[in-house]
Amino acid sequence: METSNKHPSKVRLYFRLSMFCFLGLWLLSTKFAPDGIERNTTAQFLGRLHPLFLHIPIALLILVPILEFLGARNKRTHLTQTAAFVLGLATLATCITAIDGWLLAWSGGYSGTTVTRHLLAGTILTGLCIASYFLRKFTTGLLYKSFLSLCLLTLVWTSDLGGALTHGDTFLTEYMPGSLRSILRIPDAPKKKLATITAANTHTYYAQKIAPLFEAKCVSCHGPKKEKGKLRLDSYAAIMQGGENGAILTPWVVAKSELYRRITLPADDDDAMPGGGKPPLRAEEIKLIETWIAAGASAIQPVD
Numbered sequence: 345m346e347t348s349n350k351h352p353s354k355v356r357l358y359f360r361l362s363m364f365c366f367l368g369l370w371l372l373s374t375k376f377a378p379d380g381i382e383r384n385t386t387a388q389f390l391g392r393l394h395p396l397f398l399h400i401p402i403a404l405l406i407l408v409p410i411l412e413f414l415g416a417r418n419k420r421t422h423l424t425q426t427a428a429f430v431l432g433l434a435t436l437a438t439c440i441t442a443i444d445g446w447l448l449a450w451s452g453g454y455s456g457t458t459v460t461r462h463l464l465a466g467t468i469l470t471g472l473c474i475a476s477y478f479l480r481k482f483t484t485g486l487l488y489k490s491f492l493s494l495c496l497l498t499l500v501w502t503s504d505l506g507g508a509l510t511h512g513d514t515f516l517t518e519y520m521p522g523s524l525r526s527i528l529r530i531p532d533a534p535k536k537k538l539a540t541i542t543a544a545n546t547h548t549y550y551a552q553k554i555a556p557l558f559e560a561k562c563v564s565c566h567g568p569k570k571e572k573g574k575l576r577l578d579s580y581a582a583i584m585q586g587g588e589n590g591a592i593l594t595p596w597v598v599a600k601s602e603l604y605r606r607i608t609l610p611a612d613d614d615d616a617m618p619g620g621g622k623p624p625l626r627a628e629e630i631k632l633i634e635t636w637i638a639a640g641a642s643a644i645q646p647v648d
């Protein structure tokens with residue numbers, strides 16, 4: 345209360361500045377949403393600092409409740425004052441990191457639901473930080489504590505989505521103990537693997553020969569970060585689902601499979617894959633895919 349009575353104009357200024365940042369971010373992420381088109385290299389260079397920057401707001405935000413708790417418990421007012429200062433820094437760092445994240449997504453040719461959700465989560469987190477920072481100038485009571493808790497929950501959500509972008513959807517939960525899994529209502533690992541047939545099912549032709557090949561040559565453009573042609577090639581289910589023009593595979597019939605046509609076109613053809621001027625697949629790699637499709641493009645056929 346005291347602070348707000350003493351510096352009402354300053355509070356209003358902070359509030360306006362923060363709202364300006366937040367609305368800017370909101371505008372950028374809706375009007376200039378990541379659309380899968382790569383843009384100029386300076387923007388990409390700055391954007392790629394995002395994975396480096398993001399550790400700063402994470403560390404600062406986690407520090408805030410620790411300082412608040414210790415300060416309140418032992419009546420150490422210097423800690424409580426530090427909490428306010430750290431929350432201010434954390435808010436600023438979150439704003440910068442979120443805007444830089446948008447820059448990375450927009451300029452780096454990113455697209456797809458995971459990217460969009462991560463951006464949304466980051467925007468909400470920024471808004472919540474600003475709200476908490478502003479609230480704290482008036483109260484450290486329940487309302488402030490609720491907002492701070494929401495901040496931390498959103499931080500976990502945002503980081504989890506960011507982790508899914510860099511390490512794959514199940515990175516965090518793959519080896520999670522069963523009990524924690526059931527508390528958090530996360531589906532069982534083996535069941536999920538069976539449904540999507542990922543690399544865990546190691547004795548199949550798909551897991552041994554096809555998945556690693558796609559991972560190395562295709563997933564950079566057809567995976568969680570980018571879904572070029574609305575196509576993902578990072579799971580069996582996604583491959584079978586196809587892209588913007590529908591199915592890309594006709595099991596048993598190599599000649600009718602769009603995927604096969606794409607990888608066997610001359611490298612200078614616009615439709616040739618891998619796109620973006622990447623070197624074409626080697627003859628033996630093409631042969632692996634051909635054999636797979638001709639044998640029914642199965643997820644469970646053993647590698648023999």
Ligand code: HEC
Binds near residue numbers: 558566619620
């Ligand atoms: C450098 C980025 C890049 C890489 C790497 C890449 N692609 Fe693509 N792919 C694209 C783009 C862009 C499109 C959409 C434009 C088009 O249809 O050509 C596309 C579209 C496709 C389509 C058509 C989807 C549809 O429904 O129209 C297939 C099939 C495909 N890619 C297969 C592959 C395979 C297989 C690989 C790996 C060997 C691969 N791509 C690697 C960029 C890439």
